[in-house]
Amino acid sequence: MSVPKLLYFDIPGKAEAIRLCFTYAGIPFEDYRFKDREEFLAMKTSGKLVFGQVPALEVEDVILTQSTAILRYVAKLKAESALYPADPILAARVDAICDQESDAFMGLRVAKYKGRFGFKFLEDDKFKEQLDDTLANLNSEVIPRHLDALVAALKAGGTDWLAGTKGPSIADFCWAPVLKGIHEGKFTGDAKVLDAFPDLVAFLHKFYTLPAIAEYYKDTPETIDFSAKGRA
Known part of the structure; x- marks a missing residue:
């Protein structure tokens, strides 16, 4: 092949x-x-x-x-x-965590990519205040609510990985780049959103220090630092 x-x-x-x-x-x-x-x-x-x-x-x-x-x-x-479990129950848990990523950021993606979702008229400057309020609400209420649920799933799984797998699954690969983008202030526009979720910051550290992942980023100019100090 x-x-x-x-x-x-x-x-x-x-x-x-x-x-x-x-x-x-x-x-x-x-x-x-x-x-x-x-x-x-x-x-x-x-x-x-x-x-x-x-x-x-x-x-x-x-x-x-x-x-x-x-x-x-x-x-x-x-x-x-072992990135996708053979066990159907565990596989369904992995799928659910992946689907939850779409749910968590649906509103943000609509607000950011208005035309793609049929809301091109919102690009008019007269809606800027409403859009700014929407983004603030997404960062202060909607996204944290979903991240709370993700932390609960992480703790319920009893492992270091989001779907309760023994090692990383595609669920972790689905979420890690998004959480990294949030932490760097490049996705939601508010880098402080993850400050209230140390378990997710710890997850990011574990994921990005996996040898293969760390090697992939070794020549990346920016330093991947998931501590509050590193972002200050």
Whole structure:
């Protein structure tokens, strides 16, 4: 089988979890990053992307889409990596944690990418105050509520991993880049959101110090520091 080709922009975004999953499992892949938006639009217009979205994974003559589906595919390529449990109950718990990530940030993604969700009219400056209030509410109430639930799931699982697996699963790969983005103030716009969740900061430290993950980022200019001191 040829090397899978991951298609995305030259940013972490939704593809970062997949890149890290390939890396952790030791599976060779081509990390293809569009040269510009026009290249992506040309592929979208061609009809190759089933839902007109990326990330997409080109495997032989098939293009897979939807990030969580791709994560499951990658995990199943190397069963010994234990990234997706064989036990159906545990697998369902992993799936639930992945789905919860979508629920937790649905409002934020609509507010950030208004046109994509049919709210392009909100880009008008007259709605700026309402949007600012919405983002403040998401950071102060909605997202913390979901993070509380994630901490509860982490503690209930009885391990260091979000779905209660013995080692990292695709659920951890799904959440880690998003939480990292929050902690760095690059996703929600409020880097202090995680200050109230030391268990999640500890999870991030454990995840990003996994040898394969640390090696992946060794040449990254920015230092990955999940302490409050490191962000100050």
